[in-house]
Amino acid sequence: MKENLDFFELEDEDDSIAPPCDLSLYSQAVLHSSDWTVGTIIDQLERKNIEMNPRFQRRDAWSRTRKSLFIESLILNLPVPQIVLAEKKDQRGRYIVLDGKQRLLSLLQFTGKSETPNNNFGLSGLEIKKDLSRKKYKSLDENPELIDDLNSFLNYTIRTVVIKNWPNYDFLHTVFLRLNTGSVKLSPQELRQALFPGEYSNYIDDYAAKSSSLKALLGNKEPDARMRDVEIISRFLSFQLYLDSYHGRMKSFLDECCEKLNKNWPEIKDEIDKQISNFEDGISLLVDIFGSPSIARKSDSRSFNRAIFDALIYYTAKFQIREAMRKNPVKLKKAYEEIISDDQFLNSVESDTAGIPNTFKRLQLWGNKIQDALEIEVLIPTLVDNRIATR
Numbered sequence: 001m002k003e004n005l006d007f008f009e010l011e012d013e014d015d016s017i018a019p020p021c022d023l024s025l026y027s028q029a030v031l032h033s034s035d036w037t038v039g040t041i042i043d044q045l046e047r048k049n050i051e052m053n054p055r056f057q058r059r060d061a062w063s064r065t066r067k068s069l070f071i072e073s074l075i076l077n078l079p080v081p082q083i084v085l086a087e088k089k090d091q092r093g094r095y096i097v098l099d100g101k102q103r104l105l106s107l108l109q110f111t112g113k114s115e116t117p118n119n120n121f122g123l124s125g126l127e128i129k130k131d132l133s134r135k136k137y138k139s140l141d142e143n144p145e146l147i148d149d150l151n152s153f154l155n156y157t158i159r160t161v162v163i164k165n166w167p168n169y170d171f172l173h174t175v176f177l178r179l180n181t182g183s184v185k186l187s188p189q190e191l192r193q194a195l196f197p198g199e200y201s202n203y204i205d206d207y208a209a210k211s212s213s214l215k216a217l218l219g220n221k222e223p224d225a226r227m228r229d230v231e232i233i234s235r236f237l238s239f240q241l242y243l244d245s246y247h248g249r250m251k252s253f254l255d256e257c258c259e260k261l262n263k264n265w266p267e268i269k270d271e272i273d274k275q276i277s278n279f280e281d282g283i284s285l286l287v288d289i290f291g292s293p294s295i296a297r298k299s300d301s302r303s304f305n306r307a308i309f310d311a312l313i314y315y316t317a318k319f320q321i322r323e324a325m326r327k328n329p330v331k332l333k334k335a336y337e338e339i340i341s342d343d344q345f346l347n348s349v350e351s352d353t354a355g356i357p358n359t360f361k362r363l364q365l366w367g368n369k370i371q372d373a374l375e376i377e378v379l380i381p382t383l384v385d386n387r388i389a390t391r
Helices: 040-044 052-057 064-075 101-110 138-140 145-156 169-179 188-195 197-210 212-218 228-245 250-263 265-290 306-316 320-328 329-339 343-348 355-372
Strands: 031-039 081-086 095-099 157-164 382-384 385-391
Touching: 031 040, 040 101, 040 145, 040 157, 052 197, 052 228, 064 101, 064 145, 064 265, 081 265, 095 169, 095 188, 138 145, 138 265, 138 385, 169 188, 169 250, 188 212, 188 228, 188 250, 197 228, 197 250, 197 265, 212 228, 212 265, 228 250, 228 265, 228 385, 250 265, 265 306, 265 320, 265 329, 306 320, 306 355, 320 329, 320 355, 329 355, 355 382, 355 385
Parallel strands: 081 157
Antiparallel strands: 031 157, 081 095, 382 385
16 A cells, blocks of 8 residues: 655654653563464464454555565574563453554455455465466365465464563553654554554544545555554544643543543443534645645645644644635635744644644644634633633
8 A cells, every 4th residue: 555645753753752660560460372274373363363353444544555565484494573462351362463564464465355445366476486377265275286385374473572461551551652763663553453452442533534525644555554644634623622731742642531531431322423513624725725735734845743633633623714715725824834834833742842832832832823814713722820721
């Protein structure tokens, strides 16, 4: 799947460093390493002991060629990276995937046990075992001449690390970050969806997957492979509902909001529906006025900046402000050109963006700019005792 969008990653500063944690807690975790055969892993996946539900499977980041080369490596007994799992709390023998999701998904798809468009794919782009080109798993399973390849595949052992008795979510987040320090940094939203399952988590995942406006904003044709689309809606809802309780650490804030909304889903669902409708209308208007390639970008960059978007959608999701924007698109575009050149605003979206001072500053500056440009009254958050107040 082609990645159509660059993300400005520096703004997630509290997601790029290990969260504070009592060092004594680290000794509680138990790490167990073993070599699981591919056959064993597939069996665990089939029995749903390894969390790879349909929503996770929908976030498919690898091309068929990359999947095929992984399968080829297993058949040839070439080294592949380890898989890291965390045993679920109070669910012995059931696991969350911390590292190896795409490899596990490739195994499911190749053996025809997935629920995705790539299910039961034929091998392609092979570099060594070219005799297996276009072959599917069924061919290996049914053709006696390919029995050696089938056995090599199923009997291949993959080092599997299982973390048990982990002390808290910050510990798993630290492990997650350390595992993803390479060139492709995964979104913490993937871990959040696994750690906090529930109706709310399912709701925002389903919404992100079907929203044409959100896809247009991000330049995607499919759900974002790293769940950055889900993170965007999660940030929006958390700010709309709980900005008064924001404490300056984005990762923890989103975790807390997700857990709270899952727990209180029956009571909060109607409000979430209302906010999602405002979010959808807000994105559609921004796309109409600015064009999706220009939204939440600085003038000299094509990278999507979530801190800028947080400020834009915070106000655009409010009906009266949205209607004023719709009637005055030229004034709004001019206001945006001015704010994106403002040194204070730029500083608030480039470093320490999760901190309370800069979170407040960008909301304040953009709110004032809208108010002056559109000549309407805007309810702008205030800073009280180093907390952002909305009332």
